[in-house]
Amino acid sequence: MLVEAFKSINLSTTIQVSDLMVNVVEALQEFWQMKQARGADLKNGALVIYESVPSTSQPYVCYVTLPGGSCFGSFQNCPTKAEARRSAAKIALMNSVFNEHPSRKISDDFIEKAVNEARASFKGDTNTDEDGPDTGIGAFRFMLESNKGRTMLEFQELMTVFQLLHWNGSLKAMRERQCSRQEVVAHYSNRSLDDDMRTQMALDWIAREQENPGMLGRELSVAERELETARLAGRELRFPKEKKDILMLAHTQMGAGNNTMNS
Incomplete structure (x- = not known):
């Protein structure tokens, strides 16, 4: 059920990605270093991690994971590994810049909008209309309120942990053991995806x-x-x-x- 709430927030942008007249790999790293210097609380510091998919022929694929846990990949047909790395960095940089817009900050208004959208997606389900601690809506609100002031990209790893717990059936198993969703959220909020x-x-x-x-x-x-x-x-x-x-x-x-x- 939590996964439906996560779907109410889409991290992809509608920005048209054009050729950037900069070294996008360096620019992406500098962006997150400056963000850390301004006081952002980032996991793994400002480290940007690249992962090339093993291949002996083109098109090559590369993924880049940002300090907050968000991941983007090369979105073009890339004839070289270096081009795949630049392609991944380009889309990650565009999203990183867009993520600085005030609308991407987790604020009281943002939380109310996200919770209302999630509640609408649950319409007709049982035990989801209220914001109590044992409901999916209540757990979703708790997660957002615990991360007020952060941006959605910085919040991504925690989001992904709970998406995986839902997909894997772990949340259902915890409920069967009488664990409230809020207890589960409080526990996993301090866990890294390792x-x-x-x-x-x-x-x-x-x-x-x-x-x-x-x-x-x-x-x-x-x-x-x-x-x-x-x-x-x-x-x-x-x-x-x-x-x-x-x-x-x-x-x-x-x-x-x-x-x-x-x-």
């Missing part, structure tokens, strides 16, 4: 595959298509990319386990 979390989710998908053979492959195919569509459209990619990475990790671990059994 290798331990990815590994645990991969193990969950391995267990599902063992119970329902073929499920992992189908889910991975869907995740790959979603990521490719979003990348070529220049949209924010952290959630679809993390889904694909977790499923690939599960696939690799299953393959390693099968090889061990057969050797």
Whole structure:
């Protein structure tokens, strides 16, 4: 249910991306360094992380993850790895600049608008019309209020954590253990999306595959298509990319386990 609330906020922009007469890789790094110098509380400092997709032929693909957790990818057909890096930096820089607009700040007005949009998307569902601590709306409001003053790009990693928890079925399992959503939000607000979390989710998908053979492959195919569509459209990619990475990790671990059994 929380994932529907997340959908009410779209990080992609309608800005037309043109050729920038600057070194976009350097400009992107300088942008986040200046943001940190102005007092922004950034995870991993102002570090901008690039990840090239292994390939022996074009088009090459590169992803860039910003300090707040948002991820963008090369959106053009790139004949070289360097061009793929510049393409990813270009769309990330455009979104970073747009993110400074006052409308992107999490304020009281922003929260009310986001909550009202989320409530409208829940219309007709049970236990979602009020803002109580045990409702999806209440948890969503709590998350936003806890991050007032930050921008949406700086808030992205926390958003992605809860999108993944919903997708993976972890939120449902926590509710069955009588954990309120607000308790869950308070706990995971201090967690980073790290290798331990990815590994645990991969193990969950391995267990599902063992119970329902073929499920992992189908889910991975869907995740790959979603990521490719979003990348070529220049949209924010952290959630679809993390889904694909977790499923690939599960696939690799299953393959390693099968090889061990057969050797």
